Amino acid sequence: MSPQTKSKQRVRDHGEVFTAEREVKAMCDLVHDECERIDSRFLEPACGNGNFLAEILSRKLATVKKLYKSNPYDYERYAVLAVTSIYGVEILADNAEECRKRLFDLWDMEYSAVCKKAANDETREAVRYILSKNILCGNALTLMCVDENQKDTDEPIVFPEWSLLGTKLKRRDFRLDIMLKVGDKPKAGQISIFEEEDDSKYLSVNPVTKELMAEPIREYPPVHYRKVQENG
Numbered sequence: 001m002s003p004q005t006k007s008k009q010r011v012r013d014h015g016e017v018f019t020a021e022r023e024v025k026a027m028c029d030l031v032h033d034e035c036e037r038i039d040s041r042f043l044e045p046a047c048g049n050g051n052f053l054a055e056i057l058s059r060k061l062a063t064v065k066k067l068y069k070s071n072p073y074d075y076e077r078y079a080v081l082a083v084t085s086i087y088g089v090e091i092l093a094d095n096a097e098e099c100r101k102r103l104f105d106l107w108d109m110e111y112s113a114v115c116k117k118a119a120n121d122e123t124r125e126a127v128r129y130i131l132s133k134n135i136l137c138g139n140a141l142t143l144m145c146v147d148e149n150q151k152d153t154d155e156p157i158v159f160p161e162w163s164l165l166g167t168k169l170k171r172r173d174f175r176l177d178i179m180l181k182v183g184d185k186p187k188a189g190q191i192s193i194f195e196e197e198d199d200s201k202y203l204s205v206n207p208v209t210k211e212l213m214a215e216p217i218r219e220y221p222p223v224h225y226r227k228v229q230e231n232g
C-alpha cells in the first residue's frame with residue numbers, strides 16, 4: 001500500500017485515498033490569506049485523517065506565533081481560537097479519531113515550542129473538547145451522523161460556532177443541513193425549498209435583505225475558554 005491508502009477494501013468502499021503533502025500545500029497556497037487568518041472558518045466534508053485541516057491549523061498557529069509569541073496569555077487564547085475555526089466530517093470513525101488526535105498533537109507541540117513549557121491540563125482538555133465537537137463522524141452527503149457501521153443515525157450533523165469575547169468563548173450550535181440551505185441565500189418567499197416543515201423553526205428572515213438566515217438550535221452562556229468543556 002502507498003502512504004496514501006490503507007487498504008484496497010477501503011479505497012473500494014469509501015474512496016479513501018489521502019492527498020499527498022505537496023498537493024495539500026499547493027491547494028492551501030491558493031487561499032493563503034484565509035489559511036493564515038486565525039479565525040477564518042474551514043469545513044472539510046470528507047476530511048480523512050486531516051491532511052488539509054492539519055496544514056491549515058499549522059498556518060494559523062504560525063500567525064498566532066508571529067503576533068503573540070512574546071505574550072503567553074495572548075498566545076494561548078488565540079491558539080485556542082485557531083482550533084475553534086477548524087471543522088471536519090468523516091464517515092470512518094478511525095479516521096475521524098486520527099484527525100482529532102493529529103490536530104491536538106500539532107496544537108500541543110506547537111504550544112510547548114513557542115511558550116517553552118507545556119500547556120496546562122485544563123487548556124489541553126478544552127482543546128480536546130473543542131476538537132470532539134468540531135471533527136464529527138458523519139455522512140457528508142446525507143448530513144447525518146453515522147454509527148460504527150457507517151449507517152446514518154437519526155441525529156443531524158450539528159456544529160458549534162465559537163466566538164471569542166475577551167477571554168470567554170460563546171458557543172452557538174447550528175445544524176449543517178440548515179446552514180447549507182441558507183448558504184444559497186434563498187429569500188423569505190422561497191421557504192418551500194425546505195421540505196421539512198419543522199426546519200422552519202431554525203430559520204429567520206434578515207429584515208433588510210429578506211434573506212433567510214440559520215438560527216442556532218442551542219446557545220450556551222459565554223465561559224472562559226479553558227472551561228468550555230464544563231458547558232457541554
Ligand SMILES: C[S@@+](CC[C@H](N)C(=O)[O-])C[C@H]1O[C@@H](n2cnc3c(N)ncnc32)[C@H](O)[C@@H]1O
Pocket residue numbers: 014015016017018019044045046047048049050051052089090091092095138139140141142
Ligand atoms: C479521497 S479521501 C480524502 C481524504 C482527505 N480529504 C485527504 O485529502 O487526504 C476521501 C475521504 O472521505 C471519506 N468519505 C467517503 N464518503 C464519505 C461521506 N459520504 N461522508 C464523509 N466522508 C466520506 C473517506 O472515508 C475518505 O477518508
